[in-house]
Amino acid sequence: MKKFLQKIPEQVKRLSILLVVVVVVFIVAQSLLTPKDFGLIGHFRATSVQNNADKKMQYAGQEACSDCHEDMWKIKNAGYHKNLSCEVCHGPSLNHVNEPDQFKPEKPMGRNFCPVCHEYNPSRPTGFPQIVSASHNPRKFCISCHNPHNPTPPQTPKDCSACHAEISNAKSVSSHMEIPCTKCHETSEKHRLSPREFLPTKPTQREFCGQCHSKDAKSDISIPRINMETHEPRYVCWQCHYPHLPEAQ
Amino acid sequence: MEELVQHLTPILKEIWGYIFPNEIELHWGILIVLYPYLTGLVAGAFILASLVKVFNVKELQPTYRLAMLTAMSFLIVAPLPLLAHLGHPERAYEILITPNSTSAMAMFGFVYAWYLMAVLCLEIWFEYRRDIILWSQKETGIKKWIHKIVSLFSKDISEKAVHFDKKWVKIITIIGIPSAFLLHGYVGFIFGSIKANPWWSSVLMPIVFLFSAIVSGIAMVLILYMIITPFRGKELDILCLDKLASYLFYVMIIDFSLEALDFVHRVYESEESIKILAYLVSNKLFVSLIVIQLFMGMLIPLLMIALIKILKSPPDLKKMVYFISAILVQVGIFSTRWNIVIGGQLFSKSFRGLTVYKITFFGLEGFFAAVVIFCLPFIILYILTKILPPWEEVRNP
Numbered sequence: 001m002k003k004f005l006q007k008i009p010e011q012v013k014r015l016s017i018l019l020v021v022v023v024v025v026f027i028v029a030q031s032l033l034t035p036k037d038f039g040l041i042g043h044f045r046a047t048s049v050q051n052n053a054d055k056k057m058q059y060a061g062q063e064a065c066s067d068c069h070e071d072m073w074k075i076k077n078a079g080y081h082k083n084l085s086c087e088v089c090h091g092p093s094l095n096h097v098n099e100p101d102q103f104k105p106e107k108p109m110g111r112n113f114c115p116v117c118h119e120y121n122p123s124r125p126t127g128f129p130q131i132v133s134a135s136h137n138p139r140k141f142c143i144s145c146h147n148p149h150n151p152t153p154p155q156t157p158k159d160c161s162a163c164h165a166e167i168s169n170a171k172s173v174s175s176h177m178e179i180p181c182t183k184c185h186e187t188s189e190k191h192r193l194s195p196r197e198f199l200p201t202k203p204t205q206r207e208f209c210g211q212c213h214s215k216d217a218k219s220d221i222s223i224p225r226i227n228m229e230t231h232e233p234r235y236v237c238w239q240c241h242y243p244h245l246p247e248a249q
Numbered sequence: 250m251e252e253l254v255q256h257l258t259p260i261l262k263e264i265w266g267y268i269f270p271n272e273i274e275l276h277w278g279i280l281i282v283l284y285p286y287l288t289g290l291v292a293g294a295f296i297l298a299s300l301v302k303v304f305n306v307k308e309l310q311p312t313y314r315l316a317m318l319t320a321m322s323f324l325i326v327a328p329l330p331l332l333a334h335l336g337h338p339e340r341a342y343e344i345l346i347t348p349n350s351t352s353a354m355a356m357f358g359f360v361y362a363w364y365l366m367a368v369l370c371l372e373i374w375f376e377y378r379r380d381i382i383l384w385s386q387k388e389t390g391i392k393k394w395i396h397k398i399v400s401l402f403s404k405d406i407s408e409k410a411v412h413f414d415k416k417w418v419k420i421i422t423i424i425g426i427p428s429a430f431l432l433h434g435y436v437g438f439i440f441g442s443i444k445a446n447p448w449w450s451s452v453l454m455p456i457v458f459l460f461s462a463i464v465s466g467i468a469m470v471l472i473l474y475m476i477i478t479p480f481r482g483k484e485l486d487i488l489c490l491d492k493l494a495s496y497l498f499y500v501m502i503i504d505f506s507l508e509a510l511d512f513v514h515r516v517y518e519s520e521e522s523i524k525i526l527a528y529l530v531s532n533k534l535f536v537s538l539i540v541i542q543l544f545m546g547m548l549i550p551l552l553m554i555a556l557i558k559i560l561k562s563p564p565d566l567k568k569m570v571y572f573i574s575a576i577l578v579q580v581g582i583f584s585t586r587w588n589i590v591i592g593g594q595l596f597s598k599s600f601r602g603l604t605v606y607k608i609t610f611f612g613l614e615g616f617f618a619a620v621v622i623f624c625l626p627f628i629i630l631y632i633l634t635k636i637l638p639p640w641e642e643v644r645n646p
Contacts, residue, residue: 009413011378014401015371022366030346043349112254116261123267123601 058092061085065093068100072149079150089113089148114142122166127195129153129163156192163195170245184208184243202238209237265532266602275594275606279619280330285436285458286586287327287626292433292459293466294320295369295425300496302422308492314639315477316470317376321369322629328361329622333613353439364432368425374399375414375421377637379406380644395636433462440589447522448529448593453511460504465582467497468575473630475572481640487564494571497578498554505547525600533595533603538588546581550574 037046065086066073076082087093087105095103108114111133120130129151137145145154153162160181161168171177181187185200203209206228212219214228232240242248260273298316300306332338345362349355378400385396434455441454451457471493478485515523530538550573557570591606609615 009410010403010405011375011410011413011417014403015374018401026345029342033342033346038347043347108254110254112258116254116257119261121267123599 057094059087060092060094060097062087064097076149079152081148081151109141109143111138111140111142114146114148120165126166127163130165152193160187167244174245174247176243176246204236206233206235206237209243213237260605260607263605264602266597267599268597268602268604269599272594272597272604275591275604277590277594278334278606278614279608279616280334280614280622282583282586282590283619283622284327284330285433285590286465286583287323287330287623288433288436289458289462289465289582289586290469290626291320291324291327291364291466292429292462293464293468294323294470295429295466296463297467297470297493297496299422299426299429302419303426306492308486308488309496311486311489311641312470312474312493314376314637315474315634316466317369317373318630318633318637318639319470319473319626320466321373322626322633324361324365324369325629326622326626329625330619333618333622353435353442357435357439360432360435364428368421368428372418372421372425373637374401375417378403378414379411381637382406384643399636430459434459440593443593445598446593447520448526448596449589451511451515453507453514457504457507457511460500460507461582461585463500464497464504464578467493467500468578468582471497471571471575472579475568475575477634483640485568487567490568490571494554494567494574495558497575498551498558501547501551501578505551522596522600525596525603529592529596529603533605534588534592537584538592541584542581542588545577546584547578550577550581 035045035047038044040046041049062073062085069086073086076084076086089108090105093103093105096105115131115133118130120132124130142148157163159168164181171181184203187200188198190198191200207214210228211217212223213226215225217223217225237243257273264273294316297309298313298320301309301313328341332341335341344355344358348359381396381400382403383406385393385400388396437455437458440449440458441451443449471490474493475485475490515526553570553574557567562570594604595606596603610617612618
């Protein structure tokens, strides 16, 4: 044994001692530092579930608001903001529920807040009310004209572009710019007040576009013509051509 | 609430198109850019050192020990940007004591520890052991004790023992090459395996990371060698510089080809993300990717080194061109990391919009923290060169 030990180079002996020290330190550290409840129910501390449950609550939920503010809650739930919880605008308000006099919820007044959702953005769904805040009554607070609990516009929108700005912008530079929206979409007057209940129609027949674009149509000579019988007869025109900007590829 | 709105309003104005609400703020900032840059320098410097020992490139001998110490100093600092980024850095050790073998990120601690202890420390120890023993015999006071402790109180400097050291330096270097590939390929793997992000998700990512790492490591050792040597009042070894520049050139060609392959592959594959990625590259990343990474960091240095080699220029001009090229390469590689880390978070997963990255100056995740962390390896390198001088003239014959 002694002979065997002598044969081992000095470097290996010293490094082996160091390696043993490192491994022992690691094992001791692991046994001392690993939390006792680690791994009981998964690769984490079991008590971390309780720690998270113990965190201070911030939000009360809108049912709590309705206990005292039922009138406001009913108005909100009947209007366009029915899917928003009260605390979306008023901020986390559990403190207010517990001590109503001491803590007051926030009331966002400035012009910064509403445009977070209502600033014009081409990617927002068409029909979603959008404004360009720089030009939309720039010196007024939103709440001076709009009631956030019942945000029906103060005036019924006059033009389609009030809600369908993206389509209107596209159409305004297209060869269809002079065709009024109602030429293709039959729209009930009620759509202006209840847009989702009274939806406008869309052309469903090829012949509708054919009124101007078929080869025997009595329209202006500059309008492009097609043979309605041979030109993709299985499709309605707008399945391939975007009618608000027919030039688009 | 007001505060949140105040914070988001200016960012909202710079958003293009549609993004999901949780994409407005980037979670990985400049520190996570710095991290792959630093580990890249480690892997690159080590591969350079291995050229001397494994591939017997004698010309690079003057930079061998410097490259090892450079790798060491950058490796010590490499986890710091990650620690500073963590919400609870004081819990970081838990990644080691409760290993999670199913998480690539969690296992990195062991890859790091392996590389630091089993490769770098061990190789440096075997390489310096004889010198340290001889230095400690001549020295007095604290330096003597530092050297004694570093040598693990080893005394054997017989020919047999020194031969054993040399043999093991070679063996560790051979093990070290796949380890260096593992260390940095691993960082690329973490990005490359994020399948939800088309900018990152690519099997080529680890290998592109690796070759750009070798490029940056060689360039960093070249810069350090060219700055330190005149400060010590010594002459630069032009043969060594030529060889360094040649290797830099070859690896850059490979790196360029791999990146071009990645680019062509993406364009040819034309997945649904290609339009937003094309828009990202031609807008938000135009300066950092096309101008800095491609032209300044890749094509100009390649052209400069190629011209200087073809035209057989005088040594002084050569030195200047090598130095400028290496600096440009560093800027380019940092930009590469920036484009990967930041670029991958700038576009929306809806593929319909881009967000912005607003860098903060102060705070643990700010610009100044990044500058401090970047300067640390150079301070550590200075201290290491005092304890383990890498210079040829202090080696014992």
